Amino acid sequence: MPTRQVDVAILGAGTAGLSAYRAARMHTERVLLVDPGPLGTTCARVGCMPSKLLIAAADVAHEARHAARFGIAVSEVRVDGERVMARVKSERDRFVGFVLEGMRDIEPQHLLVGRARFTAPRVLQVEGPGPDVRIQAERIVIATGSRPDAPAAWRAALGERLIVNDDVFEWQTLPRSVAVVGSGVIGLELAQALHRLGVRVRLIGRSRFVGPLTDPALALVAARAFEAALPIEREAELIDVRRAGDEVLLHWRTSAGEQRERFDFLLAATGRRPNVDALGLEHSGLTLDSNGVPLHDTQSAQVAGVPVFIAGDATDERPLLHEAADAGHIAGDNAGRFPAVVRQRRRTPLAIVFSEPQIALAGQTHRELGAAGVAFATGRASFENQGRSRVIGRNVGALHVYAERKTRRLLGAEMVGPAAEHLGHLLAWSIGRGDTVDDVLAQPFYHPVIEEGLRTALRDLRGALDHDPPCDECRPGE
Template identity: 65%
Template sequence: MTHPAPTASTDVAIIGAGSAGMAAYRAALRHTERVVLIESHVYGTTCARVGCMPSKLLIAAAEAAHSARQAHRFGVNVPPIDIDGRAVMARVRSERDRFVGFVVDTVEQWPVADRWLGHARFVDTHTLVVDGLAGPRRLQAERIVIATGSRPAVPPAWRAALGERLIVNDDVFDWTDLPGSVAVVGTGVVGLELAQALHRLGVRVRLFGRGSRIGPLTHPALQALAREVFAAELPLTLNVRDLKPRREGDAVVLRTELADGTVQEERFDFLLAATGRRPNVDRLGLEHTALPLDPQGVPVFDRRTGQVGDSAVFMAGDAADDRALLHEAADEGRIAGDNAGRWPAVRLRPRRAPLAVVFSEPQMALVGATHAELVASGTAFETGEVSFADQGRSRVMARNHGALQVYAQRGSGRLLGAEMLGPAAEHLGHLLAWSVQRGDTVQQMLDSPFYHPVVEEGLRTALRDAQRALQLPAPAPEHCLECNA
């Protein structure tokens, strides 16, 4: 005889305790004390455990090794570099665990009754069954926030063929030592960052891509420059038409057929699949609800409110398959949690200017509207550009690679967006994002102070180029002839 699952009730149920779920919990509590936060695995966000923080720890080690190797360019000679893989990974894991600990400590300070551990699935639009260690429990919730995050998307055939020799980025940060060789498949942000970092740490790496793109830049000229810059350092195989991995003992043999028909084979210790991520919505039982779904099975929602259709269900974070970035997930969590708490009095919330950064070297940044988005929308705009090849401060640091493009609206001169490959993109990206969000014009930006000598003077050069394209009156010249700033 089976017994029905015990039933509880709450005003707001939040599925997922990552960055979005935690933000949603705090926001919902401002309106009601009856909030339940459900987590199916362990506390600690994707960012802290397997994303932003451990990847930057690995990149920091790689940058230290690269800087030492390049010191001779400044007349500084150092002994041959000796990379202790165990020490590298020990620091990555130790600092990673520290960041995760902060998150776990925060969640565990919240009331025990508010925290449910187990996998949640919908029975209907207002009822969840949560399968925990003590068995299933039913939860009746007036409003629900889906913040279940995402996971790496890996071809099942690869897993079957390679077993533990197939890894994803999550696995890298549990290594106790660096491997001898890794094939990285996928030239997006994750693949590029990890491939370059491992390469600089002495691992034999090759980065494979099905197309010719490197990273998220959308302007063809910037993409071509990215291919040139990264190919000069990192072994690349692009335009792969067919890719077939197989296992031979403890090795992965990767057979690739290129667009021109060339066939290549190479052996590696591991294959790192950086082939994208998929939202964790496929095991939620959404078929038992009346929620509108897109062709991929993700609930259709309004990103200004988080609301799915006209229901009392809201979306936030990577599960929403929108902008998979921590600050966006936190914003979406606040919006969804606030509106779930105050439902049915749902409010529209303005979103911040888009900002994305790639921590490769050189770095990349995309701000506001991209070139591809502006072209697709038919927006009338002009482009201003600067190359960092001869930019003063960039040459001083021997980091003079890349270019910056700024996009300004015709007529108003307002900055619409920018794309960058170059030094200090993580910092310039913030300045540009603030200007986009404020609605600054090119002239207003040029009227702002620029110190000398700094990389930001390159931004000024790009803005002046945009000013000429917009046919705006030029200000009095402020030019350093000695350093091309």
């Protein structure tokens, strides 16, 4: 078996891996990028881009059906499932093409197609289309991404009638009905999009809430908004999942009683699993957590003091493209400069859900502030009677903004409502700069815009900071 010796071996050519590769090359040319293929990032192939294409079609159909509220008569709305999916796949392939075009800058000797696994600390065996290759690497970056997870029992019972989100974007047309199990981000986005495109959908979740919000009061607002927007079963217990011919038969229980329903497919949106279980980590000498992921420092990406680094979805932490890119850069930079490892400041957390109403979380969440024991105040605003939101007919949801009582600095925000993708950015930038509530209120707010809802929340927050005395009730869980 031929052996290659490199300074840095990077496992995975997704967003994190490509970012790590570029950073490592700033320090050494003895870099090897290993990926089993197909090349192209999760975001472009089966993640953020194709899902947003499906959501865009769904939003157009929804607006057309509800044009009458503006006095606009639309005689018929007909969804052509084949054309919808053809556009999704065509545009998806364009985005993948852009990624592949960017990879042309990778030197041929720097890319090896195959599956890598550890055979000893810092020794890898790569099995690919060609002969197996042994890699001896001075440093290693694990950036192998993640994959959708679904219970094995469901796979055995349902066969091809069980799908994950990756499978949706290979459909030739839209199905008649889908049960979506899992009420997190992926389940919510896809369930609502399919529902708006005319597919009979039921979203089934174990949680009391829907989506990623952690502020209990706000999460309740969101749950009620989404219950009005699509069929949802919250706090549901699945009793039986079985196949009945070409259909899936689901049996579940909620506080309202038991229910059975048939669907063409069951879409499992039950989370993602880091792609580390096939890496032979038992031979790596690394210390693993309870999920089999190497223990590491999030600000240096280094694994327990050894010359191994981990980044992106493989860490099972923040499965977002911009986070993967940032973490990949940190991992690649430190792998390239090792042993002069640098702990780097991570950007302000920002997460967005492209549902309707949208959801955004910026900075520290309500749950994180509570767990840290931070004394904070909350400013609140509703979008129900907010001017611009009513003008455009999207007056649903609310915004909560959190600030530290002692310093008045903005710490975080959670919201469900219109234009959350934009408000979330504004808040994340302000939090990252260390702005106080007074700093942000000193900025201009045009009229009429949705951002005026943010001003309302900030004024409420200023009042809480000025007049409410610190007390136990104002601390975590306020």
